[in-house]
Amino acid sequence: MLRRTLTPAPCHLLIGHIYIITGPKFDDARDIEAVRDRLSKEGIVFVNNCGEQELVELTQSLGVPIRPRNEEKKGSCVSHIRNTPGLVGKGYTSEGKPAKTQKTCITRRTYHHYDTERKIDKLINTLLRETYSLVLTTLGTHTELFFHTDRSGWAKPPAILATALKTPATGGGGASLFVDGREVAQYIRVHEPALYDMMVSTSPSHTSFKSDDGSFAARPIIVRLQQDQDEDQSHESSESDEEGGMRDMIIRFRLDGGIRFSPAMLSMLPRLEDLICERAFGVELSAGQGYIVDNHRFLHGRTAFEGDREILRVLAHSHDQA
Numbered sequence: 001m002l003r004r005t006l007t008p009a010p011c012h013l014l015i016g017h018i019y020i021i022t023g024p025k026f027d028d029a030r031d032i033e034a035v036r037d038r039l040s041k042e043g044i045v046f047v048n049n050c051g052e053q054e055l056v057e058l059t060q061s062l063g064v065p066i067r068p069r070n071e072e073k074k075g076s077c078v079s080h081i082r083n084t085p086g087l088v089g090k091g092y093t094s095e096g097k098p099a100k101t102q103k104t105c106i107t108r109r110t111y112h113h114y115d116t117e118r119k120i121d122k123l124i125n126t127l128l129r130e131t132y133s134l135v136l137t138t139l140g141t142h143t144e145l146f147f148h149t150d151r152s153g154w155a156k157p158p159a160i161l162a163t164a165l166k167t168p169a170t171g172g173g174g175a176s177l178f179v180d181g182r183e184v185a186q187y188i189r190v191h192e193p194a195l196y197d198m199m200v201s202t203s204p205s206h207t208s209f210k211s212d213d214g215s216f217a218a219r220p221i222i223v224r225l226q227q228d229q230d231e232d233q234s235h236e237s238s239e240s241d242e243e244g245g246m247r248d249m250i251i252r253f254r255l256d257g258g259i260r261f262s263p264a265m266l267s268m269l270p271r272l273e274d275l276i277c278e279r280a281f282g283v284e285l286s287a288g289q290g291y292i293v294d295n296h297r298f299l300h301g302r303t304a305f306e307g308d309r310e311i312l313r314v315l316a317h318s319h320d321q322a
Contacts, residue, residue, distance in 0.1 A: 063316035147299035164290030171306025181251035
């Protein structure tokens with residue numbers, strides 16, 4: 001598992017179901033070749049000495065940066081994710097209030113689905129979420145973000161996510177969370193074939209993701225860029241096997257108002273959530289540290305935090321994707 005290759009430290013701190021790694025390997029953000037090599041091999045790189053300029057230069061060397069919705073400096077392609085009125089998007093806050101509640105593996109979650117006959121239940125759940133969010137706002141707590149893919153509603157999400165922590169949470173918390181989606185998908189393919197079939201199915205589709213225009217488009221969680229090879233032998237493969245087309249796939253996911261599930265998929269979500277949390281790990285970053293991830297492979301999130309916090313983010317298409 002990737003956790004072993006990234007963790008030379010002798011111990012972990014357990015928060016809920018997620019291990020927080022102490023002392024992961026960091027590369028210098030200015031050592032572009034080292035970052036590129038590790039990203040290609042492992043799908044994730046932790047970097048230090050990373051300010052806004054270093055983050056932009058590094059991302060430009062890896063791909064083609066995308067103009068964000070909230071770009072403070074024209075042409076920088078940098079999003080400043082913090083408490084600022086008017087900012088919109090996952091992780092952003094507006095009028096000093098935390099973003100809508102996104103529960104984690106530690107708290108009970110509300111799922112959205114296609115069943116339009118359950119409008120009363122949906123209304124009750126909405127009221128519960130808003131009440132919970134109001135309480136957290138009063139306490140100055142910013143709720144956790146569950147593991148997700150940035151721009152999951154796009155037909156093909158950006159391949160590269162690069163972030164740098166500018167200001168750590170003043171009240172504590174805000175650890176970055178990660179899970180190797182390829183590892184999760186491979187396990188599910190071998191051991192949970194019914195769930196895997198729903199995650200890759202396009203006809204029918206069991207998931208719809210919210211697009212930038214607010215509409216929902218039917219998209220599978222796993223997109224296979226080429227058909228799985230040796231499918232008839234897949235159930236005999238080992239958990240660590242990365243053959244069978246698993247390298248050539250895109251995994252997208254989120255658990256908030258930006259996704260809808262079929263009733264069949266809805267019934268499998270608790271199991272999927274457990275599989276994600278069991279393989280996840282976290283890292284507590286300091287100012288000037290950050291990470292680069294393969295956004296087609298890794299899901300990311302963060303723990304709850306208190307006070308103010310600011311991170312810099314750049315999304316980019318790979319050179320062959322642009």
